[in-house]
Amino acid sequence: MLSHRVPSTSQAANKCCMRHRSLRHGFTLVELLVVIAIIGTLVGLLLPAVQSARESARRSSCQNKLKQIGLAVHQHHDARGRLPPSGAADTSPFGTSATGAWASSWLVYLLPFMEEQQLYDSWKFNGSGYAIFPTNAYGVAMPGLRCPSSSLPQSRSFGTDIMARSSYVPICGAVNGLITSPAYAETRTSNGSGGSINSRGGMMFQNSLLKFKDCLDGTSQVLMVGEQSDFMTDTAGVKQPWQASGAFGWGLGANNSGPTGDAYNSHTIRHPINQKTGWDGATFGVGQGFGSSGWPSNIPLNSSHAGGALGLLLDGSVRFLTDATSMQILAQLGTRDDGMVLNGFE
Secondary structure, eight states: OOOOOOOOOHHHHHHHHHHHHHHHHOOOOHHHHHHHHHHHHHHHHHHHHHHHHHHHHHHHHHHHHHHHHHHHHHHHHHSSOOOOSSEEESSSTOOOOOOOOOHHHHHHHHGGGGOHHHHHTTOOOOOOOGGOGGGGGGTOGGGGGOTOOOSSOOOEEEEEEEEEOOOOEEEEEEESSSSSTTOOOOOOEEEEEGEEEOOOOSSTTTTTOOGGOOTOOTSSSEEEEEEEEEEEEEETTEEOOTTTTTTTTTEEEEESSSSSEESSOOOHHHHHHOOSBBBHHHHHOOOTTTTTTTTOTTTOOOOOSSTTTEETTTSOOOOETTTOOOOHHHHHOOOOOOOOOOOOOO
């Protein structure tokens, strides 16, 4: 008769311990380091792609904002029978005074067409300096006026008052000598304050009253608005928040708004796109302290987008102007009636 041997208590316990011991086996230090290295490599590979996707989205958003500005300009033309000026004297009748005190900017005249009728109705058109900002405009950041890629300050403070800034500027024209064709001679520029140069060869300049029909080169060939959304660097290597709206915010267009006045929130083409380094007040030709309390009308078009800056054409389309855009082409884009073919502009 066969007998069944019953395991002893100690043998059963040993088997149980061995089974639990095998289940508790974990990663070694080397294995953990390998896993961490693999994760780090994957993150390193994915991060540039994520950053690129984010910048692409920001650039698309910037492009859409310019399109909305273009739509507002076209609506202004339909309603008023003219384009808004870069700045116009706050005296009656609108835009006809050769001189004047402080002037509201082009963006003020676009407010009713940017769903800001209430803000426009409260505006102080009295030529009283930056105090033209009504109380409810202080600190109004106007998200539609800021490039999402920009890291520039959103506003500038004057005591307790806060003036919001804009990433976008109207194109007044170009300085003399940039268009090299002997058949074209630009004579519509004036020396402004602090060494700046102001042009009247574009479609939107101080006290302008132009219509679409005044664009003889065609609306798809003329730049209406450009971008200024990145830091400049001075001769000491210090980043400076110089911007056409950096002096008095987005609401001020000029002081003494004749051709020789102080121009704000406007741009006359004088330097290449994204020429951001090595500037000081003297060589920039815009006086001491430009971009803060000086005359910023010749600060280059620039952006945080790699390789160029966005521009709004008169027909409402938005184009990416690369850093390689020649000064000849840029000046032609800024001029309404040079009569020349834009070779190399795509």
